[in-house]
Amino acid sequence: xxxxxxxxxxxxxxxxxxxxxxxxxxxxxxxxxxxxxxxxxxxxxxxxxxxxxxxxxxxxxxxxxxxxxxxxxxxxxxxxxxxxxxxxxxxxxxxxxxxxxxxxxxxxxxxxxxxxxxxxxxxxxxxxxxxxxxxxxxxxxxxxxxxxxxxxxxxxxxxxxxxxxxxxxxxxxxxxxxxxxxxxxxxxxxxxxxxxxxxxxxxxxxxxxxxxxxxxxxxxxxxxxxxxxxxxxxxxxxxxxxxxxxxxxxxxxxxxxxxxxxxxxxxxxxxxxxxxxxxxxxxxxxxxxxxxxxxxxxxxxxxxxxxxxxxxxxxxxxxxxxxxxxxxxxxxxxxxxxxxxxxxx
Numbered sequence: 635x636x637x638x639x640x641x642x643x644x645x646x647x648x649x650x651x652x653x654x655x656x657x658x659x660x661x662x663x664x665x666x667x668x669x670x671x672x673x674x675x676x677x678x679x680x681x682x683x684x685x686x687x688x689x690x691x692x693x694x695x696x697x698x699x700x701x702x703x704x705x706x707x708x709x710x711x712x713x714x715x716x717x718x719x720x721x722x723x724x725x726x727x728x729x730x731x732x733x734x735x736x737x738x739x740x741x742x743x744x745x746x747x748x749x750x751x752x753x754x755x756x757x758x759x760x761x762x763x764x765x766x767x768x769x770x771x772x773x774x775x776x777x778x779x780x781x782x783x784x785x786x787x788x789x790x791x792x793x794x795x796x797x798x799x800x801x802x803x804x805x806x807x808x809x810x811x812x813x814x815x816x817x818x819x820x821x822x823x824x825x826x827x828x829x830x831x832x833x834x835x836x837x838x839x840x841x842x843x844x845x846x847x848x849x850x851x852x853x854x855x856x857x858x859x860x861x862x863x864x865x866x867x868x869x870x871x872x873x874x875x876x877x878x879x880x881x882x883x884x885x886x887x888x889x890x891x892x893x894x895x896x897x898x899x900x901x902x903x904x905x906x907x908x909x910x911x912x913x914x915x916x917x918x919x920x921x922x923x924x925x926x927x928x929x930x931x932x933x934x935x936x937x938x939x940x941x942x943x944x945x946x947x948x949x950x951x952x953x954x955x956x957x958x959x960x961x962x963x964x965x966x967x968x969x970x971x972x973x974x975x976x977x978x979x
Contacts, residue, residue: 637664638962640692641702641718642710646815647732648833649680650953651707656686658957658971660779660964665699667692697721705955705963708732712748717779718754728963729777736760736779737847747843758965762851763969765958766790770960780959782867783951784810784844787877789851790926791943792908794899795881795892796856801939803856805882808848808864813871813917815948828835836867873948874917881942889932892939896930905950905958906968915944918978922946924954925976 640651643666649880668691676691677684683685691698694843700706707724707732708715712960715735722729738744739762751757762768764786764918772778781789788808795801811834845864852860890909909915909929920927922924929942954972961968 635662636703636705636960636966637662637703638658638707638960639663639667639700640671640707641667641700641707642714643676643716644671644691645681645709647952648709648946648957649664650681651709651956652680654949654953654957654971657974660965660966660970661960663687663689664702665692666690667694667699671724694814695717699726700725700727703727705730705960707960710816716752722754723756728775729762730959730963731760731777731781732952734781734782734843734847736777737762737781738850740850741851743846747793747846754978758769758796764789764954765955765962766900766906766957767851767855769962773965774961778959778963780952780956782844783812783875783945783947784842784848784877785847785851785918786847786914786955787875787926787943788864788879788946790945791854791877791879791928792881792916793855794896795939795941796852796860798895800884800887800892800895801881803852803860803881803945804885805880806852806860806862807869807880808862808877809879810864810877811835811867811869812875812947813869813873813929817872821852831869831870832840834867837864842866858880871917873923873946875945875947875951876915876917877941877943877976879943881939882942883937883939886934886937886943887932887939889930892930892932896928900928905972914942916978917944917946918976920944920950921975921978922949922974923974924950924958924972926950948976 671691672693676687715733735815760777760779763778831913907927913930931940
């Protein structure tokens with residue numbers, strides 16, 4: 635039995651982690667923490683879990699509550715994770731961190747986008763937790779940096795074409811749209827119903843913190859320094875991300891040829907689904923699941939390839955991917971706890 639704990643479990647990702655781990659027979663939850671709700675019953679905060687979770691939220695600051703856990707999921711906010719993950723590593727725990735604190739390898743890049751980092755030694759050792767690219771490293775990792783939601787859809791969308799010489803890597807444009815849950819469960823005026831409903835807007839244009847994360851991983855795959863144009867948008871949806879990715883082609887190729895490259899690249903991946911030519915994905919078809927669905931179209935008129943990917947930002951973009959990483963780390967079947975069908979309606 636794998637003993638685990640969740641720190642900061644009162645947010646959307648924490649709630650999804652709880653739901654998924656309840657379906658993992660090999661997992662025992664030793665502790666569930668929340669600063670805001672410490673002492674309260676988990677089912678009082680999340681009534682959907684009545685009859686499934688009897689525990690109370692414990693104090694995140696009390697490290698004694700995780701003493702029995704072998705693996706700790708940290709769903710704490712950015713900047714908060716640094717000290718806590720360092721302490722957990724010092725206690726001999728393996729950690730899957732869902733914040734951005736350990737995703738960027740270059741500490742100077744981290745400082746540019748987030749500010750000072752207090753655990754640079756762990757930053758260098760942490761493994762970027764995108765299974766489709768780093769499965770072997772994840773198996774041995776002490777700290778796994780769970781990817782961001784936007785980077786997951788974007789990186790998986792374009793990765794198979796890098797290193798093939800088919801695209802001009804200097805022309806990559808990523809246009810992404812996310813549901814409101816991607817911004818977290820905290821209160822904010824610009825995420826209230828009246829502000830979001832029936833609207834559609836871009837935000838953090840040219841400034842989004844997921845940009846260097848995308849560029850880091852794409853550069854590693856290609857072996858060349860890659861800069862992308864990344865623009866996020868907010869949709870009046872609860873959950874889901876759709877990314878449309880564009881790049882100029884270096885040669886004349888067909889959609890069928892590009893699809894064959896993707897098919898080869900992802901042939902053994904349990905959570906990647908390729909759409910047949912001419913069919914394009916909807917966020918509803920992955921809602922509540924750990925799938926990333928991808929469609930390809932070659933526009934021969936403009937000599938560009940267009941890639942469309944969809945994920946559930948709370949599952950493949952956060953908690954589901956964290957559990958997928960857990961399964962890899964502990965040699966469990968990779969689909970453990972994740973064989974949930976999407977709920978498209």
